[in-house]
Amino acid sequence: MPAGTLYRGREGMWSWVAHRVTGVLIFFFLFVHVLDTALVRVSPEAYDDVVATYKTPLVALLEYGLVAAILFHALNGLRIVAVDFWSKGARYQKQMLWTVLGIWIVLMVGALYPVLGHAVREVFGS
Amino acid sequence: MSTETPTSAIGDVEGVSPYGVDNPAPVIEPPRQRTGKTPKGSRTNFEMYAWLFMRLSGIVLVVLVIGHLLIQLVLDGGVSKIGFAFVAGRWASPFWQVWDLAMLWLAMLHGANGLRTVINDYAERDNTRFWLKMLLYTATVFTVLLGTLVIFTFDPNIR
Numbered sequence: 001m002p003a004g005t006l007y008r009g010r011e012g013m014w015s016w017v018a019h020r021v022t023g024v025l026i027f028f029f030l031f032v033h034v035l036d037t038a039l040v041r042v043s044p045e046a047y048d049d050v051v052a053t054y055k056t057p058l059v060a061l062l063e064y065g066l067v068a069a070i071l072f073h074a075l076n077g078l079r080i081v082a083v084d085f086w087s088k089g090a091r092y093q094k095q096m097l098w099t100v101l102g103i104w105i106v107l108m109v110g111a112l113y114p115v116l117g118h119a120v121r122e123v124f125g126s
Numbered sequence: 127m128s129t130e131t132p133t134s135a136i137g138d139v140e141g142v143s144p145y146g147v148d149n150p151a152p153v154i155e156p157p158r159q160r161t162g163k164t165p166k167g168s169r170t171n172f173e174m175y176a177w178l179f180m181r182l183s184g185i186v187l188v189v190l191v192i193g194h195l196l197i198q199l200v201l202d203g204g205v206s207k208i209g210f211a212f213v214a215g216r217w218a219s220p221f222w223q224v225w226d227l228a229m230l231w232l233a234m235l236h237g238a239n240g241l242r243t244v245i246n247d248y249a250e251r252d253n254t255r256f257w258l259k260m261l262l263y264t265a266t267v268f269t270v271l272l273g274t275l276v277i278f279t280f281d282p283n284i285r
Contacts, residue, residue, distance in 0.1 A: 023240045023244075030237055034269045038272050040280060041276050041279065041280070041281075043285065044210035044211075044284065047213070048210055054208070055205055074184075074188045074191065078184075078185070085181070114199060115200070115205075118205070118206055
């Protein structure tokens with residue numbers, strides 16, 4: 001089957017889509033995160049109450065998703081910088097994307113226990 | 127010997143170019159070419175500086191945000207240890223105040239410029255695009271100022 005075009009439906013397009021989607025998600029979280037942190041100016045109790053929701057198992061899962069989005073956006077962002085500023089960047093963009101995904105998987109496996117460990121202990125008992 | 131039409135100076139991606147001397151490729155006008163009629167106001171390099179800012183701030187943010195994630199979610203018990211006391215302990219140090227301030231400003235401007243691009247790409251009606259961007263700029267200014275105020279006026283003895 002022919003590959004279509006150099007860009008459409010290939011690594012370049014899908015990494016661009018993923019970069020947009022993760023970027024928008026991170027921006028919306030950032031907005032909420034500044035608001036919740038602003039509660040330290042209201043009272044220690046108000047802040048601790050809201051932070052308590054961040055420690056629930058369900059939100060821990062969302063945090064894992066947030067870490068996934070941030071790590072992909074960060075690593076792929078470095079790839080974009082390399083494509084734009086490194087003379088051989090465009091030639092190796094595909095290899096760099098697979099490198100990005102490889103590092104991303106390793107980091108996501110590494111984040112499993114620190115981010116989700118407490119949630120697993122809470123749901124299944126320690 | 128073949129009598130093919132000479133291929134163009136631009137290398138073919140796949141197959142043989144349909145264009146040649148007798149059948150030239152259509153000329154594509156540059157979409158935003160500056161002419162004498164271009165208004166003075168748009169004769170800046172704003173988009174180039176925005177493009178450069180995304181790359182430079184992005185590199186700095188990789189360090190700031192991944193450090194932030196390590197401190198908040200991984201080290202020293204992960205998310206479980208976060209509370210008012212933990213925030214008070216960190217913001218007692220000017221180093222972490224500057225860290226968080228830089229992260230706030232860079233991340234908000236980086237994100238706002240990213241969303242500006244997304245709005246420009248998908249909102250096709252002039253009015254929709256204008257109001258979505260006004261909403262974005264309002265939310266961005268509000269969030270940056272609120273966050274800055276919180277970092278500078280934080281009081282560990284609020285109670």
